[in-house]
Amino acid sequence: MSEFIPGQRWISDGEADLGLGTILNVDARSVTVLFAASQETRTYSVRQAPLTRVMFGSGDRIESADGSQLSVDDSKERDGLVVYIGQDAAGEWHELSETELSDRMPFNQARDRLLTGQVDRNDWFDLRFRTLHHHHRISQNPALGLAGPKIDLIPHQLYIADEVSRRHAPRVLLADEVGLGKTIEAGLILHRLLLNGRAERALILVPDSLTHQWLVELLRRFALDVTLLDEQQSQAHGEANPFDAGQLILASQQWLFANPHRQRQAEACAWDLLIVDEAHHLDWSPAASGPGYDCVERLARAVPGLLLLTATPEQMGMHSHFARLRLLDPDRYHDLARFRAEEAGYVQVAEAIDALERLPGDAAAQSSAAAVIDDADSQALLATLADPQSDAAQQRSARAQLREQLLDRHGTGRVMFRNSRRHVGGFPPRHLHVARLEAPSAYRRVLRKLERDEDHLDELLIETGLDHPDLMLYLDTTYRALSDVSPGDDPFNAEPWWQIDPRVTWLLEHLTGVGRDKTLVIAHDRATAVELAEALRVLGGIHAPVFHEGLTLVERDRAAASFADEEDGSQVMVCSEIGSEGRNFQFCRHLVMFDLPQLPDQLEQRIGRLDRIGQRHAIEIHVPVFAGSPGERLLRWYREGMDAFDAPHGVGSELYAAFGDALAEALLDDDALEAVIDETRALFETRLAERDAGRNRLLELNACRGERAATVAASIRELDADRALPRYLDQALDIFGVDSQELGSQLVHLRAGPHMLDGLPGLAKGEEGFTATRSRERALARDDVQHLSWEHPLIRELMGRILTGTLGNTALALLDHPSIPAGRLMAELVFVTDCPAPKRLHVDRFLPPTAVRVLLDESGANLSAKVSFSGLAKNLQKVKKAVARDLIKSRHAQLRELLEKGELEAERELPTIVEAAQQRMRGVLDDELSRLQALARHNPAVRQDELDALRNERQALDAAIEGARLRLDGVRVIVTVDRETRR
Structure with a gap:
């Protein structure tokens, strides 16, 4: 019976854990199935539906929706539905339509395959049992979801990822200082939520300049398949919603925030998690908000989980920080004045x-x-x-x-995590090198006019169209602007600025002096960066890739890759200010600030490109300045007013807000500058003292609890060192047809074999495959090497196919044993706990599929405790399939009896398994609920919906575990032979 009819019961071949499904709707093209036990609905093509009809035969025991059981004697068809006829426990006869079957009732593919003579190889059966064993063991490891990514085991990152990913619908601000790994923390959280089923769809919004960096990072470090969406890709979907194109969507903030139509499409989708990088760019004030903030706010209201990333949460003041918190919890953070008072406490x-x-x-x-x-x-x-x-x-x-x-x-660590360098430790020192140069006559002429005549500044501002104080600080820009507007006036049209600017000569000498060491050069203006690269080519024969906002994303990536290449890459790369945002260049230790930014946060962003986790050398910061120029005065303000080059301190934006205007006026006046520096220094020291005493001190203490982080790291190392993984992987790869070649140095190359099963991640027939290693250190050392772990997509796919499919769930083998007469029959039955539940409950934490092995001789005696699985398996011999089918056919009645006897034996162990799982669940969730309830009385950052969700989760888990059943997952028939018979 293959026709789909509403009410029929089917199972998914690829997702057996969904439970027993019911046909809801059928049309000419598709069939929709409800899997009520796991609260999932699937729609399949009628022609290629991966479904198997569930039909029971005489002797089978079935269960109704009300919990009563029936032993099937016969069945009949009524309007395309099966009606079963049988006796209940009291011996009374009943009819039960398949529509009334329990959604949680186990179905028995192994039994049906065996009795119809379908048997697999013995090594397949062995692999299936070992897969169950390893899945059960790994599912309960506390590091599950954090061990697979290709990352260093850095305590504060592990703590934050572990803490946040444990929460129901986490909504937090990741605000570590520049270079401490916010992207890695977000990736870890996302990876674990996806792995444990708490999230299935995520929208990731990042600045346009960082989209490809995020794409590569998520793929290389976390093996996550992300869809990068832009306008061109969106238009290719026609009228369909492009945000439905994948489970994980990565998009540019600039693109989405400027397009109301695409915003409405994004808001129409169901997301589990929203990630927003560089969140300090979202404009908000008590009076108004920008389009980016409005877009994120609308999405944040509908999406349960929210991660905001920013290294400068207070870049634009306390109200800006409050604006981020409003997105996380608008009920908790609704009054700015109250928030200020709370912070002070x-x-x-x-x-x-x-x-x-x-x-x-x-x-x-x-x-x-x-x-x-x-x-x-x-x-x-x-x-x-x-x-x-x-x-x-x-x-x-x-x-x-x-x-x-x-x-x-x-x-305040419930909603905000901020680690600083001084708290994390282990960062190399920073060394500032100032080159004091003589300004060329053309530059001096402009400065002298500005010093003598204040009105001349206004004239130049109008004439050049530049801003104040850009006109004074970036003299090459002023030179270019004057050359454009006054082409007949000497000296501005005489020659390009880079031919007269001594900083260019100084840079060439620097590059010669540092030998093969790489140097990153950052300039404020895009035109300066482009023309400086040309100057290096013309004057020094040096190829310098340029990185600026006018390039496409692919062009930027190409420039960054050219610079990063250790062997054939460029010695120097020149960036505009955009190069200070997001890109990581910790392989480089020389930073040249061709000019200085006006904003302290931009200065720190520049240094942060090199001063990151993974940097193994002191940071050498080189700043060429013109003697007595506004640029040198700005340098003094940074050095003497706030120690800006020594270490990040997080108060630069506040200092600039307080003294930026006065500083601009003092850039031509040394006496005025002294006063500004003194006032800046006083406020700087005051703010540092307040920070050390108050909220930031608490944030640092709360953002990494060392003991917890050490426990997580130890669990990850335990999985890394698991000796069972290579043995299991070798067997699985061989059975699935994957060729494996040892390359030495703990490296292995995997590629599709001629008989490989289709659809394995990273492997396609005719393609090269990939190189991988189990060593975390080896994987981190090379971008082209993948990290093999229990969480690697290939291994998860192999295990998933085995657990949800029929591979190896039947077998027949011969046993030659001198103490057992020939012709005896044994049955090795493997039952598995079946606990259908919504993925969001992650029931595997407490009751992963648990194997119950029962070994029976032909009399029904249970030999499980006397004969181990491994001890038996190594003495078994294979048999031809035709012989196996004949043996099974001849022993049908005996096998049915053993199957029923084995089920009774296994059922005796189920209550113990269920009780242990419930105790584990209650121990974890009751402790967490008690902690959160106590915490809620003191800390309003604990949301009521979080408490309610935890209570509901406990109740749902309790019911799901209580309803667990045993399902026959595999059966191997063993027939004893003697040597004479064998020959």
């Missing part, structure tokens, strides 16, 4: 945490801690810590618990 909490380190024996410290502790449990811990009679172990435990409670309840 964190000083007391930070002081209390520091005070814990001085206890016992310090009365002032005890008072400081007691001022913010108001519940009985915490007060008891404080009393233990303050009691000099407590032993050292008790005091350590009390101090650790109090510290965690204060961070949880009063810290």
Whole structure:
């Protein structure tokens, strides 16, 4: 019976874990199936539907939706539906339509295949059992979802990824300083949410200049298949919504924010997670908001999960920081004045945490801690810590618990994670090298006029169309502008600026002096960058790729790749200011600031291209300035006013907001500059002291809890070192037809063999395949080498096909054993727990498919405890399929009895498995719920919907685990022979 009729029961061949499906609708082209147990609906092509009809025969036990069971004796057809006839437990006869079958009832592909003579190879059966074993083991590893990506095991990144990805619909601001790995943190969170089923669709919005970098990063580091969407791609979809083109969509912010039609299409899609990079560019004030902010705000209201990334959360002031938090939780962050007051209160909490380190024996410290502790449990811990009679172990435990409670309840880390270099540590020093040069006469002439005549500035601003103070700081730009508007006036039309500018000669000398070391050059203006590269070619014969906003994304990527190539790449690359945003050049240690940016945050962004995790050398910062020029005065303000070149400090934007106007006026006046520097320094030191005392101190403490991070890293290393993986992989690759070639140095090359099964990730017949390694260090050292782990897409696909398909679920083998007479029959049955549930519950954390092996002799005696799987498997011999089918046919009745006996034996173990899973689930979720409930009384950053979701999740998991059943997953028939018979 192959005709689809509503009400019939079918299963998915490729997604058996969905449970028993019901045909909902059928038309000439498609069939729609509801899998009620897992709350999923699928639509398939009628011609190629990967579905198998579920029909039960005499002797099968079936279950109705109300939980009653029936032993099938016969069946009949009624309007295309099967009606089963059988007896219940009391011996009474009933009829049960297939529409009334329980959605959770297990179906038995292995049994049906065996009894119809369909048997597979013994090594396939072995692989299936080992797959079940490894999947069960790996599913419960606490590092699942974090071990596969090709990353260094950096504590603060692991902690943030672990903490955020555990939450229901996480909504957080990732605000680590430049170079600390926000993109990696976001990728880890996304990877784990996808792996555990908590997210299926994500929209990633990044600046136009970073789209290809994100695309490559997600592919190389996280093996995520992302669709890059732009206008051209969108138009190719015609009237269809282009945002439905993939599960993971990456798009340019500039493109989407400028296109209301595409925004409406994006908003019409169902997303689980929204990621927004460089979120500080979203304009908002209490009076108005920009189109980008409005777009993200609308999306954020509809999308459950939200990750905002910015290295400068307060770049535009406290109101700008508040604007990001409004996107995360508009109910919590709705009043700017209240938010300011709350932020000020964190000083007391930070002081209390520091005070814990001085206890016992310090009365002032005890008072400081007691001022913010108001519940009985915490007060008891404080009393233990303050009691000099407590032993050292008790005091350590009390101090650790109090510290965690204060961070949880009063810290802002529920919604914002910010690590700084000083907190993370291990960064190389920065060295500033200033080259003081004599300005050419053409530049000096302009500056002298500006110094003597204030009106001349206004004239030049009008004449050149430049802004103030750009006209004074970027003298090459002024030179070009004057040459354009006054072509007949000497000297501005005499020769290109780079032929008279001594910084060009100095740069050529620098490049000669550093030998083979690479140098990144950043200039404020695009035209300066382009013409400077031309100057290097003409004057020094040096090829310098240029990176600027006028290039296409592909051209930018090509320039960056040319610079990054260690062997044949360029020694130098010249960038406009766009080169300071997002791109990573930590393989380079020389940075030339051909000029200085006016904004402190841009200065830090420039340095941050080199000063990143992974940088192994001191950062050499080179700044050529003209003696006595506005550029040199700006350099003094940066150095003397805020130590801007020493390390990032995060208060530069506030200092510029306070003194930027005064600084612009002082760029031609040394005396005025001294006053501005003094005032800047005073505010700088004040803000650093406040930061160290208050909110930022709490953020640093909360953004990486070392013990938790160490536990995650240890779990990842455990998976990395798993000796079972290479053995399993060798067997799986051989069975699936993948050729494997050892290359040495822990490298292996995989490619499709002539008989490979289709559709394996990264492998296509006739193509080269890929090189991979199990070594994390080897994989990190080469971009072209993939990291093989239990989470690699190829291994996940292999395991998934085995677990959800029929490969190896039947077999027949011969056993030659001197102590067992020939002709005896044995049945090795492998049952698996079947627990259909929505993916978002991630039930595998507590009850992954669990194998129950039962080995029966022909009398029904259970030999499982006496004969191990491995011990038996190594003594088995293969048999031809034709012989196997004849043997099965001749022993049909006996096999049916053994199958029923084996099911009864396996069912005895199910209650223990279910109870253990429920205890694990309740232990984890009850502890988390108690913690969040206590936290919610003190910290309003815990959302009510998060608490409700956790309660609902616990209830749904409890019901799902309670409803777990056993399903016969595989059966191997074993017939004993003697040597004479064998011959």
